Amino acid sequence: MKNVDYDLVIVGGGPAGLTAGLYAARARLNVILFEKIVPGGQVVTTDWVENYPGFPEGISGPDLVQKMTAQVQKFDLNIETNAVVSMDLSEPIKKITLSDRVITTHAIIIASGASPKKLGVPGEDTFYGKGVSACATCDGPFFKDSVVAAVGGGDTAVQESLFLTKFAKKVYLIHRRDQLRAEAILQERALANEKIEFLWDSVLTGIQGLTDVEKISVQNLKTGDTKDIAVAGCFIWVGILPNLEFLPELVELDQYGFIIVDANMQTSVAGVYAAGDVRSTPLRQIATAVGDAAIAAFSAEHYLENVKE
Amino acid sequence: MAEGVLEIEDSNFEAEVLQSEKPVLVDFWAPWCGPCRAIAPVVEELAGTFGDKIKFAKCNVDDNPVSPGKFGIKSIPTLILFDGGEIIDKVIGIVAKSKLEEMLNKV
Ligand SMILES: Cc1cc2nc3c(=O)[nH]c(=O)nc-3n(C[C@H](O)[C@H](O)[C@H](O)COP(=O)(O)OP(=O)(O)OC[C@H]3O[C@@H](n4cnc5c(N)ncnc54)[C@H](O)[C@@H]3O)c2cc1C
Numbered sequence: 204m205k206n207v208d209y210d211l212v213i214v215g216g217g218p219a220g221l222t223a224g225l226y227a228a229r230a231r232l233n234v235i236l237f238e239k240i241v242p243g244g245q246v247v248t249t250d251w252v253e254n255y256p257g258f259p260e261g262i263s264g265p266d267l268v269q270k271m272t273a274q275v276q277k278f279d280l281n282i283e284t285n286a287v288v289s290m291d292l293s294e295p296i297k298k299i300t301l302s303d304r305v306i307t308t309h310a311i312i313i314a315s316g317a318s319p320k321k322l323g324v325p326g327e328d329t330f331y332g333k334g335v336s337a338c339a340t341c342d343g344p345f346f347k348d349s350v351v352a353a354v355g356g357g358d359t360a361v362q363e364s365l366f367l368t369k370f371a372k373k374v375y376l377i378h379r380r381d382q383l384r385a386e387a388i389l390q391e392r393a394l395a396n397e398k399i400e401f402l403w404d405s406v407l408t409g410i411q412g413l414t415d416v417e418k419i420s421v422q423n424l425k426t427g428d429t430k431d432i433a434v435a436g437c438f439i440w441v442g443i444l445p446n447l448e449f450l451p452e453l454v455e456l457d458q459y460g461f462i463i464v465d466a467n468m469q470t471s472v473a474g475v476y477a478a479g480d481v482r483s484t485p486l487r488q489i490a491t492a493v494g495d496a497a498i499a500a501f502s503a504e505h506y507l508e509n510v511k512e
Numbered sequence: 513m514a515e516g517v518l519e520i521e522d523s524n525f526e527a528e529v530l531q532s533e534k535p536v537l538v539d540f541w542a543p544w545c546g547p548c549r550a551i552a553p554v555v556e557e558l559a560g561t562f563g564d565k566i567k568f569a570k571c572n573v574d575d576n577p578v579s580p581g582k583f584g585i586k587s588i589p590t591l592i593l594f595d596g597g598e599i600i601d602k603v604i605g606i607v608a609k610s611k612l613e614e615m616l617n618k619v
Binding site for chain 1: 542544545546547548549550551553554574584585586587588589590604605606607608609610
């Protein structure tokens with residue numbers, strides 16, 4: 204057998220990557236996990252998780268990350284802070300370019316997750332960090348007794364808007380349809396919350412201010428009318444985009460740019476797996492990410508048994 | 513190297529940061545901010561590497577509202593690099609360590 208640096212390389216240290224790492228480390232594979240920022244992924248910015256089993260009272264995102272990290276450390280998973288820049292998957296022994304070197308591996312699990320999508324409206328970039336945000340736990344308390352806007356209608360938008368009501372005196376929830384997509388329990392809470400005012404069938408068209416956000420423009424899609432609303436903050440939760448800048452064309456994607464996998468989490472390239480928010484899937488949650496990752500690690504282990512024979 | 517990051521307050525911000533002879537990196541944070549907790553060890557590591565050239569400080573925005581207000585901070589973590597009392601660079605949110613190194617290499 205040729206000299207290969209690793210059996211398995213895991214890209215990303217969110218819930219999916221950490222779970223894949225847990226299984227791979229317990230399988231005693233020669234494995235390394237690369238995380239470009241800090242372990243935890245999107246869960247680091249999540250205030251409170253109520254739908255991940257095992258925590259009947261709920262658990263804060265950072266606490267959950269801390270527990271997941273402690274668990275992989277117990278099995279000596281090798282985690283390196285480094286970014287995967289590109290991959291060459293044309294040969295069975297794959298090459299991965301990191302920010303400082305090139306390594307080789309038999310198998311790869313891509314668990315690089317997703318990032319919040321931008322709306323692309325005027326002012327969104329200019330006022331980022333000056334009232335425009337995608338992280339209520341980072342910024343919510345700065346808007347104590349203020350009026351803020353939130354855009355979106357899915358789980359994240361509704362859950363985080365509810366969190367904002369702890370600080371803000373009013374939250375305008377702007378949604379382009381006439382009903383929410385979020386879980387029923389979140390919808391019930393939001394509809395019952397007096398601090399949330401819904402702007403149905405509406406889209407954000409602009410964000411203005413001098414140095415910080417002062418007002419937004421909102422258009423009603425039914426009437427076509429646009430009005431300005433004075434707000435100090437504008438939170439945007441309109442979906443996510445996969446983090447796949449490093450991925451070669453060889454790997455098949457769905458129409459939205461997420462990786463297509465089979466039931467074993469294998470991509471269109473043998474020995475390359477995907478798990479969590481990066482893959483084409485109807486639901487993107489912590490529970491689904493860890494489930495995907497357990498299967499991906501199990502599949503990688505079997506793949507390795509065959510290639511190493 | 514926890515001791516490498518100095519805790520600063522509104523009362524000594526001027527003296528420790530704006531009047532500092534060395535460039536200063538200030539990490540604006542709060543105990544309720546999860547991402548701040550995530551980035552803190554990275555800042556400590558950087559203090560270990562860049563400590564001779566740059567002063568590392570952190571400012572709790574809950575206890576010290578004046579300084580963050582002055583620099584228009586509405587999102588944390590925010591890291592601001594000061595040199596000679598001026599803002600040289602700033603990053604908002606959690607970013608890769610390499611990005612922070614790039615910023616620190618500017619001074
Ligand atoms: C505000 C918010 C609230 C949420 N609330 C809930 C909830 O209550 N319950 C729930 O189940 N889910 C919730 N989710 C969704 C959940 O966080 C995601 O489904 C989950 O984090 C997906 O895990 P992942 O490991 O696939 O990806 P991520 O969590 O996105 O992690 C991917 C990791 O890969 C790293 N990475 C990316 N590119 C590279 C690269 N090139 N090299 C190295 N590393 C890289 C990233 O830095 C990141 O750490 C929420 C999400 C958000 C944003």
